[in-house]
Amino acid sequence: MKQSTPAGATGERPAPATADAGGRYLEVDDLSVSYRTAGGEIPAVRGVSFGLEPGRKLGVAGESGCGKSTVALALLRLLPRSARTSGSVLLDGEDVLAMRWGRLRAVRWSGASIVFQGAMHALNPVQRVGGQIAEPLLVHGRADPAQARGQAAELLEQVGLPAWRARSYPHELSGGQRQRAMIAMALACRPQLIVADEPTTALDVMIQAQILRLIDELVAGLDISMLMISHDLSVLAETCDRLAVMYAGRIVEEGPAEEVFAAARHPYGAALSAAFPRVGDPASRRAPRGLPGDPPDPAELPSGCAFHPRCPEAQERCSRVDPLLWPAGADRSAACVRVLTPEQERAAGVPPADEGGGADRGHTAEPDPDGAAPAQARPHPQEWS
């Protein structure tokens, strides 16, 4: 089953008011990834679409298993062989998923590069840091060995490490220094996009702040785009311009970072945000907030909205309607039936909430849509027509 994303799933992303045609360096459209396993095909990413303009930072938040790292790897085709990918990933107008091998190699590092979590495992432990930073320059024929050494030293200084650190091995650096070296490596071929997968996760708060400030300065100074992936919604809200929250392989909420963090429209976004206490805020004092239950097993997704079994606001219809990313206020969207007005419900063919327990809607007891059958085919129309 092609995850019930209807024919027009590309329309899942409501054209944001600010969308500038063609101005995006990265344009991901209806990206789906599934892994072939002994137990069948497991969907990890189910129709994700987003775009990124030059010089902008998009954060993708979510918990373990939501598919956020799979998205990061899919952008550069770094997934294992067992993965099957569909959709498109346009990098400067060119589809990464359709690229020939040689072209792909050229694009990696120079078009887009990736900074992984835990630089200890991403750096080669038996090669000096300088050599590792110079390597992409040499491979891409951007410099001869002497120039590459010089550039590696410059890059190290650019990320706040002394040039003599080029002669160090990764184990001689602290976690923060290794992450800086990793960033220097990612910058080596002057890519226009950096994908940072949990860049500060294993670091202490103070080192994390140092690295985030560095990233901020580099992105602003070099006018590159960044996609930052993290489980930490508060870090993304602080660092990024826009924020997408993923759950069970889908983007369930998207919008300006501060607004999503402060007032999420999707109940999962709200619960995730509330799980990050605001120190000093009396509301979170002695009141840790979590969400009962666990994320669904991707092999056995619940019917309807994948979040409904854990959703504190679930209505009866949520087990039947698989929500799309609908507009939810200015420049925002959320995949939840609660964001729809009755008119939008009718247009989208979503049954009204009257039978459910959701009394928290602004507009209750609207007269039934005049028996109108859903205009467009939507997930399971037969169930409510």
Add this chain to the structure above:
Amino acid sequence: MSAPADPARGSAAGGAPVLSTAGLQIAFSGRSGRAAARAVDGVDLEIGAGEIVALVGESGCGKSTLARALLGLVRPTAGAVSFHGRGLVYRPRDLKAFRRRVQLVLQDPTGALNPRHTVYDAVAEGRRIHTGSTADERDHVAEALSRAGLRPPERFFLRYPHELSGGQRQRVAIAGALILQPEVIVADEPVASLDASVRGEILQLLLRLRDDYGLAALVVTHDLGLAWNIADRAAVMYLGRVVETGTVEEVLAAPRHPYTRALLSVLPESSAGEQQILAGEPPDPTRIPAGCRFHVRCPVLASGAAQAAGVADRCRSEDPGMLGGSPGVAQVACHWAHAPEPEPAEWAGPG
């Protein structure tokens, strides 16, 4: 669910502490003539009955070593650990009795649980060590599991760790601690390996255990938000010393030590004003700076505010000393914070 913790706090402040350290020092000797690493360099800390104390600090500050010393797993180089006012006796028999009443919960439940043991065996193990297998073991295991929020407990008996989610595994680890009905648990980063939505649930459990059973806890963490979420008191540790202590409100909402202020200012989405990002990393515990151990990185000293307050020389040369561990008194190990002048206006940091 703002549990009023004041009854518990009151008893802690009034009665003798359950678990405490006095002048505790732990040094790891250096190899081949190198200086010893003073991981814990003079700490007084008290945990009262039914009290949750957060020990906060960055990696390498000595917080985990201190926690291990509180469990009797490391012998102090100097100073002492006391349980109900009596110094720990490091004989196997005495330690065994002590560890029944003070239990450990580790960060990574996946590593802490034996993958080949069922949940039942994992929880029963501690009790078997202390009382052997008894006829009512099943009841005790069931009770511990349900206290840890795994209900109905029988459903979990025969499960293996790999069949559980991360949050459930941490609950099993907590149940394994609860079965001995300890008075205190020492939890080292109990939620650091869990997803955000699960983290809140485990923290609620710790709060509930305190409220329902009076279980005291020392929670060792780098996460100030966690301290704000559940602790009654907080102690901030830097390079082997507690540099600021008090109630969580005092330490986290009205911090006085420049280090605490800097830590709070760099929290993402912090409301604490301008970020004070400290350069570099904490020095290595084999080379603790003279004077105030924080002075080489101190933004107050660097900004000249300490000079203006007339304490800059003391910052460089005079150790502000060790803080007492007793609850009820907010304390800070900082010459500048104790300087008589009102806080100089140049300090643009949080506060």
